Amino acid sequence: MVDDSYNPHEIEPRWQALWADERAFSVPNPSPGEPEWDERSTYVLEMLPYPSGELHMGHVKNYTLGDVVAHFRRRNGWRVLRPMGYDAFGLPAENAAIKEGGQPREITERNIARIREQMQRMGWAIDWDREISTHTPEYYRWTQLLFLKLLECGLAYRKESLQNWCPNDQTVLANEQVVDGCCERCGAEVEKRSLEQWFFRITDYAEALLDEMELLEHWPERVLTMQRNWIGRSEGAELVFRVEGTEIDLPVFTTRPDTLFGATFFVLAPEHPLVTELVAGRPEEEAVRAYVKQAQTRSTIEREEKAKEGVFTGRNVINPVNGKRIQIWVADYVLMEYGTGAIMAVPAHDERDHAFALSHGLPIVQVIAPQQGEVDVQSEAYVSSSIDDVLINSSEFSRLPSPEGKRSIINWLSAVGLGEKKVSYRLRDWLISRQRYWGCPIPVVYCEHCGVVPVPEEELPVLLPEVSDFLPKGRSPLATAEGWLQAKCPSCGGEARRETDTLDTFVDSSWYFIRYCDPQNTAEPWNREIVDHWMPVDQYIGGIEHAILHLMYARFFTKALNDLGMVGFREPFARLFTQGMIHHLGAKMSKSKGNVVMPNPYVERYGADAVRLNILFMGPADQDAEWQDNGIEGTSRFLGRLWRTVLDAAEKPARKPKAPTSLIRKAHQTIAKVTDDIDRRFAFNTPIAAVMELVNEINRGPDDPGVRFAAETAVSLIQPYAPHIAEELWQRLGHERLWCEPWPAYDESLLEQETFELVVQVNGKVRDRLLASAEASKEELVELARSSPRVIALLEGRELRKTIVVPRKLVNLVV
């Protein structure tokens, strides 16, 4: 007898080869005007991987989720765009080149080849004809072009400012890449350095990034909340304080203009440009300079941990509302990056100002009082801004409720030209320069005569030259590429130097989803008609760790491109699903902890279908989950059971019984459950359980005439999860090509069994369970319940007060 047991190692490569041969999942773009444009089409996308060379379980979860959605939609009659590519620039390859030698490009391309092979071994239904990689000149040529477009409209600019510097990676970092004062990538404590760098003016889009969240109906609320927090919009006012005895005006931002009468001192950030001028030639000059110098050497973490320090400048400002003079201090609890780098300090109503006032003996004046009760602002700041609070000690504004006080004071100040309403954001412009090699060259040159000159579009791409030394030295390794460095100024033809910094890799991934729509276009980054057809992405799937960084940058890019007329939509991702992370040994998987789980050994042992099934069976996909080795034993065992059950059923006659059997009803219920879970609920673990139940049911009643239909249903429903075994079994059931087969439909009338277990409660407690007909009327159910001997015993001698009947479920008798 031939061994016909389930052997994934035989069937999986066979089907994968067939899919590749037939380009089963390729979806070409129709030519404009073709009728196919009218067909239902959808774009399912997962975040593209960084090609580290080895697929890990996080990727498996991500792409299997996308696979289930894509298969499901295709079988429901949609043309599904489902591409794949590589976010191939970035530090790991460069660091590997430093450590082990070789070129980052070679290392990256070797890794891409490996990860591609592993992805294909997982059997994901991807349109491989659209594959892209961000490190290729064919791609980054257009990244450069987009940079030039943003430069042209003023959204890209250079400025000198205080920046986050990672001493380990020897490069600047965007604000978003600093976590708890440390480098998000390597964990080194971030320093502040003043440097001239390239930025994208994302702050211009702060309002749009908030307002247009309306277009993101299907985004998880927590992602939106994180982005809202990050953007940090606050409403308030900008007020102007005049430095006493000068013409110098110092604006401040405050969210509490109603506390203006309580401003008892004034504070400048150490980096504030006017500090030097204010103290020049004064007795305090030396002390202030010393303090500023000391503050600069402190890391963000140190600044936050220590007690509030500062120095008096010897200068005063005039409070615009009452003409009072108050002292100007310099203290590093005021940040240059936020607001105007200067504050009016109201110690009675701000904790930080309060702490500072206490340690430096500055006055504390209460100007806000709760409607009821007393507060002692000398011992503790009263920071509440309840709408019931009223202003006190505020001249003609006293007694006004707080919100009205805010309005009145702003109105008064704007009437005299000393203040106005203002909205401030926590969001900073996106720092995009990196002093590293393995990234997209920034296409500008520096000319002695003409300054910063963009490289003309027709000269793109500015190719990344090969260099031999990648060791970070605080400037880009590109500065050592002598021949490459020199260029002609496109404007005057004179000597020019190329920009040696490269772009943050988040720039590369801020538009890749558009390029997928038209990946081979060599004339332009994309054809707008094609892009507008596919975009926005209907379902985007990726890790929650990108809630702010990638997702906000991509949103910004899309809005900017829309304003430039290059795309016809405002948001890139209509729906977003964020998967939870896979943990192992109680912690996030990470190389440094050595707890990264790779799918490969499991694929070799159990096959890709078992791995795919297991990763989604572990629990709700949006939650974190712990990888456990014995789980896959279970799913693999299930596939073996499915295999035997279906092969047995394949022996049974193919004709369908006339009357619906219990197994046929069960099959219809399972179709309804799986369809609803995938489509509406976005639940991916419970459909697997439902199919398992169906298979168990088949094994319990192998003589039911509906067995073959039930088996076919099980195979068809499990196909998005385990496509190889499903194809194989489908074929053995006498069909072909399940992946093109329509998704099974269910018959509404078969969703209920003919009989059900009636739960009989007395006073809300379950006392009996009886078999009842699904058609029984309420009265019949009550009668049935009351006929139960156990119920009769309980009701004896008691008065029935109330009867509750839930059709097809229960009867509750209240006595």
Next chain:
RNA sequence: GCCGAAGUGGCGGAAUUGGUAGACGCGCUGGACUCAAAAUCCAGUGGCCUUCGGGUCGUGUGGGUUCGAUUCCCACCUUCGGCACCA
């Protein structure tokens, strides 16, 4: 400190609209098959009590609403995530 999510058997989890708590899977126990093992199949599996009929407790804790609460309301505890010297 502020905002958000979550707490259910030995474990991962299910219960979708307030209606049988623990589906499905793992693990464990017993049995079948086998010379034996693996694989597979069958049965059992929340705690306590039990005269083996059943009783009783049970979804983080304490209250409340309801005939009935894992589900709704209030307070609290714990864990995780985000933000945090942002004026």
